[in-house]
Amino acid sequence: MLSLFQKTNSTVANLLKSNLQSTIRGQKKRWVYLFQDIEEAENLYNGDWDKVRLLLGGKGANLAKMYKIGITVPPGYTITTECCNEFLKLGGKFPQGMWDQSNEALRVVEKMTGKKLGDPNYPLLVACRSGAYKSMPGMMDTVLNIGLNDKTAEGLCKISGDPRFVYDSYRRLVQGFGAIVLGLDDEEYEHPLAQYKKKYGFKYDNELQAENWIELTRQFQQITKNISGIEFPQDPIKQYEMSIKAVFNSWNVPRAIQYRKQTGIPDHLGTAVNIVTMVFGNMGEVDSGTGVAFTRNPSNGNKEIFGEFLFNAQGEDVVAGIRNTLPISALNDQLPGCYKQFIQECTKLENYYKEMQDVEFTIEKGKLYFLQTRDAKRTAFARFKTMVDMVEEGLIDKKTAIKRISPSDVDMMLHPQFDPNVLKKAKKQGKLFGKGVAASPGAAVGRVYFNADKCEEMSKDGPVIMCRPFTKPDDVNGMFASKGLFTAEGGATSHAAVVARQFGTPCVVGTGLVIDDEEGVATNGKITIREGDWVSVNGTTGEIFKAKIDTIDVKLEDQKDLLKILGWCDEFCAQKGTRNIKNGPNRGLMVWANADTAEDALRARKYGAQGIGLCRTEHQFLGDRAKYLRTFIMSEDKDDKKKALDKLRELQTKDFEELFIAMTDLPVIIRLLDPPLHEFLPDLLELTREVYELRGKGQKDEEKETLLKQAEQMHESNPMLGLRGVRLVIIKRELVEMQATAIIQGAINAKKKGYNPDPEIMIPLVGHINELKELQPEIDEIAKKLLKKNNTKIDYKIGTMIEIPRACLVSGELTKYAEFFSFGTNDLTQMTFGYSRDDAEGGFLLKYVEDGILPCNPFQSVDQIGVGRLIKMCVDEGRESKPQMDIGVCGEHGGDPKSIKFFSDAGLSYVSCSSLRVPVARLSACQAILD
């Protein structure tokens, strides 16, 4: 039997370690750590595991750790990431001392295994593996079988008695060396191999015999020389040295740099190199093999070892899927001792790491080696299941479980998904129609229609997808009726995106498709879709398909593990220090929701919202009701105006009553009318086209002519900075009375029915204290009078939205008239940056983010340096003059995890986001306060 190395014993290891240390003592810097030296690295950083990983890379650190806890790993050592950095700094030279230390470590491994690199009698074979702090697909990975040459191959044949195995290994070295160290295209080898197999009638690699591999090894060496001009080195030390250098150099290949840029991994980390003794799973059909396994089920999270195994195979064969793998239990039948050991060691690993592991292992002639372990990737579902289970098993505490959940895990649990197989098929069949900004996640499928009313109408007959050049408040009825939507224009915070997220409707914007909504046709230049065609919208990836792709639905109430964890999150938030909120002083960031209707609010409440942070009253002026608002705005007749206003008051009172009933016992912030009035009129440009074309024809449509005149009158060159928010209600003062009355009367009605309303009235777009001074007393008086008239008491608050930079600069003043603040971070970001989000997100902002001029889209994640500074100033100065006031966020950022962390640190009381983001926000709010 081939004994690849003698049994490691700690005396030998310690002796050898001392030798290495004495070598190092004479030198300035330690570049090499044997796996058994892990404690020294740990001591260096006082046990900070993260720093050890930074030094040794993830793979090296874990191999050493396994060694330390008594798991069998092949002997080996790690050359540090510091060495990589120094090597690169020196322009491709090993730093002083490294080569000596590396040779010393090699000597130790040789002694441990009883073999020697390049010794024809007892040749040591090693693998050279890269291993950065974080796994990086952009880099070279592994050179296997270093140490083989014509002579050691012969020697190995003698020892193993298996020349087929030896020469297969040898040609793998030649191929790997050429591809990875010398940078040749792997196809340069694979193509001749395929031709060879064809020529001799072989189908699978394992049909080739020793003589075939010997011939191919020679052929591969010739290919290497022909193409690279470099002879494959027969000197194993040369192989070893060149492989290490190649791994170091791979840190700076363009692909790796690009990958780091995309993923935000810093350039200065460097990669480590792991030199690991080769073990072979392909040394027999009975007692050798290789496998990968998860310590729990990665699909459903069940507590059962889940893995695949192949007898007489090497690691890559399992992954390649060439042969059918066996379930891990098959091992029990054939090698029950190995299986038992494997199960024990898996448990040991899980207990040690306190996390589900994903391991690679090899059995060489009945001996089990672990080659790698790492925290296991799993589905979101499995993530929640394993975390809850581990807490219940006592393996981890709740805090740890929460920290390990990512916001996207929560997201995944809430949105319907496409069936992955059907999706794959659709892509293969070329059904991909368009791609844009993934604006609201989830999968939706239905027949496509191109205008709101049609969508609403057709939705009665089956699921509908809405397709528009862009959307306006006028389109909301259609958006509401549709299962999904996509637009040609707009960015992640365009009207379509914001409303879709609020409704939880999957949405893709900014696809750049050519959409003719009048003709009912859209095209990407190749494929065309027409009214009534089936399309599928993937709001998670931003893809649109001209196909009907099946979806898999999810229900929140069924997700018991998710609900359990969110419950824990709420508990932690409630335990944390003092905040200025109304429902008790001892809790963390609360999560409220943005909701405009009772239906919306009920869903938000189901998702765990503890209040409504923003009810946009303008959404109540849409559809049939738009005509009343138009009359109020436009009519010259005082009587008509008044009637319209009376009608609106009546309708809004009912709306608010329902909202207060839905949210009984919880606060509801209602914002006064905010958007510019022209949004309630048809688009000016479109009207101009219609009217002037008609005029050209010598015709006049009186109604359109009138509307055009009105739209022209309302036209502003920069509506975002125009007559809206508080400015609008100051000019159209009757709106204040109408809305304040509707809100308070709605609350009174709800109370009369036995509910407990908690109304808060919010004045938007305030920039100067006098704007509040103008309105607050008026609203207050209306409220007081109404309550007195109804002989009832309801606590109400009047506050302001903070969305103008100036408001942040004078927040101390504003508290004189505002009982609460709520940041509108969309507008605040627009004005602080001077970006019109609708224009920018499809335009220069896209380029800015792509080119790295901006670290991220500030409309997605709050700009902490600029906008954040204003927010902090506002909170600090607001609280200085009114310490107990509620301060929240009701902009888009309220649902963004990174922003939530910032808001929590800034001392806000709550974040308010669309209902569907509430679960994510509950997680993020908790994570923000966990140490």
Place this chain on the structure above:
Amino acid sequence: MLSLFQKTNSTVANLLKSNLQSTIRGQKKRWVYLFQDIEEAENLYNGDWDKVRLLLGGKGANLAKMYKIGITVPPGYTITTECCNEFLKLGGKFPQGMWDQSNEALRVVEKMTGKKLGDPNYPLLVACRSGAYKSMPGMMDTVLNIGLNDKTAEGLCKISGDPRFVYDSYRRLVQGFGAIVLGLDDEEYEHPLAQYKKKYGFKYDNELQAENWIELTRQFQQITKNISGIEFPQDPIKQYEMSIKAVFNSWNVPRAIQYRKQTGIPDHLGTAVNIVTMVFGNMGEVDSGTGVAFTRNPSNGNKEIFGEFLFNAQGEDVVAGIRNTLPISALNDQLPGCYKQFIQECTKLENYYKEMQDVEFTIEKGKLYFLQTRDAKRTAFARFKTMVDMVEEGLIDKKTAIKRISPSDVDMMLHPQFDPNVLKKAKKQGKLFGKGVAASPGAAVGRVYFNADKCEEMSKDGPVIMCRPFTKPDDVNGMFASKGLFTAEGGATSHAAVVARQFGTPCVVGTGLVIDDEEGVATNGKITIREGDWVSVNGTTGEIFKAKIDTIDVKLEDQKDLLKILGWCDEFCAQKGTRNIKNGPNRGLMVWANADTAEDALRARKYGAQGIGLCRTEHQFLGDRAKYLRTFIMSEDKDDKKKALDKLRELQTKDFEELFIAMTDLPVIIRLLDPPLHEFLPDLLELTREVYELRGKGQKDEEKETLLKQAEQMHESNPMLGLRGVRLVIIKRELVEMQATAIIQGAINAKKKGYNPDPEIMIPLVGHINELKELQPEIDEIAKKLLKKNNTKIDYKIGTMIEIPRACLVSGELTKYAEFFSFGTNDLTQMTFGYSRDDAEGGFLLKYVEDGILPCNPFQSVDQIGVGRLIKMCVDEGRESKPQMDIGVCGEHGGDPKSIKFFSDAGLSYVSCSSLRVPVARLSACQAILD
């Protein structure tokens, strides 16, 4: 001879004063000051004259002051402003002690005059005059002749032997009491008087005899009773008390409150009441009379007494203009002693106040009394003349002279004015055509045209006025060719207004007139003007006339007094502490100018600009050159694009060379292309109208169709927050190379011709450091290469405009790539407030300012609390990381005196404004640092 009072002697006065003081000692508060008690008031405030004026009002304080320096004034006393406030607080009751003190003071005056109030034998008559800190036309003024009743009138007849005078005086008291104290309409008396005169055939008042006045006095008393229901009080004490109360109450009449609101006088000041012994100029044709005079000529400032006099008249007769007045010298002929005394006392007053005075005086039977003195109003021209003269006379120092000049004085000196007489006539004839925002001062007259090219063309034949709905960069050629302009839309910082101010062209915007520029007609609904009509534009008042009104021209070089004072200003600025500017460390705020062309720059230099703070390169892309820029933007052909860019580079190089030559030795900041590209295309809406009307007719204009497509493509919903400034040049990167090359090559060319160019390149609209990081090294490299290639050295700087709120929040970072900052306060104001200035100034902002929601238009005077806070943060943090850096302002606010004071205090290096504002800014910069 009637001796109204005994000669005042200081022993008596002192004695009496002690009496009053002893009265006061027993009480808490002093409410009354005899004129002779002025020193006590002064001691109270350690000689702070302003505080004395606050206590006694301007009139009272000056009367007392005259008394003190030995000018003869009628005996009297002042009831303080504090008393007024207390009176109002008590709901119309005199505060405790006031009545006693007032009576005590009255006793003193009675002793001084030897008369008694209400004594039929020797009746004392007094006037009751209001006198606030600042003169307030909204308040009641004076009740004369208090003390007359049926009995004292008889007594006075005996003493004076002039019943005509006595009963005229009596009816004046009844009339004045009714009108002022009881609030009756003065017409209630004037109308019966007129009827009486008509009935008896009198033309002038002085034709009426004693019996007429007796009858009228009775009639007036009846009128008083009939209308007010109150009997005219026969008790002089009652008259006296009611008059004082009426004056106090008049502080709070609506007209007064309104006036204070408009002029910014605080409500808490209150008014004083002055009780002054009556003296009579109507007691004889030879030795009595009354007059007003200025100690110097108020029109031209010459050092000569300038005044008017009437024998046998009362003060109001001079002002009323009923009789022809005599020049003051007439007095010398008839009463040479009086005249000599008058001249001497005028000199005494001027020497005492060290300022030109405006006095009222009366001569009663040969005895001269001064009734009032105050600092004289005068023309701007006279202001400069008198200030320079007084400095040269040694009467005041330069600092005092500078402090007394107001920015509007400077303004007046620089703009042509309409001939006031012709103007008056035009108004009377109903030629006023429109009124709007006075956007750029001065008077202009010419024939009106409605488009830019026509204006340019017609300007060859004579002066032209441009009339547009609004203006765009395309219109600049016409604006340049026109003498004045007016628009229907836009506010004080609209395109029209900004460009007009820069050119110094009188301009009125936002007139709301209906302008049909295609038809060449404008109307206000009543009057219509057509192409070629003569119109006059008053940019100082905002008025437009359909008339040809003569103007009076001004030339800076002729204004030697103005130039002398501005020179002093520059000297003071140069003496003041350290600033971070390049031309030496020891000076105050510098004044630079915004100028786009060499011609502009030369004018700025002539006006005293010490650098160019902003050259807008986009103005060089207008007119003929626009086509090159359009080709560059729009062409799909690379070659065409390149050719267009080459042409622009060539043209700009020449422009910059000329600019550097004009500004040799002084810094010139050139801003990279800033406005959104669509500004160089025709208006989208207009194009849409044209194209669709044509389409309706079944026609297609290919060029317009193409332009429309391009304009649609470039359209942004909020261009102000869109693709412009640094964003634009990052996207259209070739512009950077083109402009940087043109600037540096222009400087090299200028240097080759022996000039000393000092170029600075400014990157606009920066909000994130990475924008600078992207461009600064590129520009720097271009400059270095060009200089090396030309083997020459020129210092240049690269800096950034600060106009995005975020830039202020990260200014410390920006210094890494910016060598200077220049605030663009227009945009900074827009974004900090969230106001689109073009929309806002004609819309809600107007209402905000009118209603006092905003204290002033923040585009005219910088908002110190909000925008100013950002500016201060930026300056402080910028200087912290780069202490020696230049920081200036190049926005509109750079020419606004209030803003300049703020910028000076904030530690800026310079302000840059349009050339015509440079003199004003020089004054303001100096005033900002004078203690």
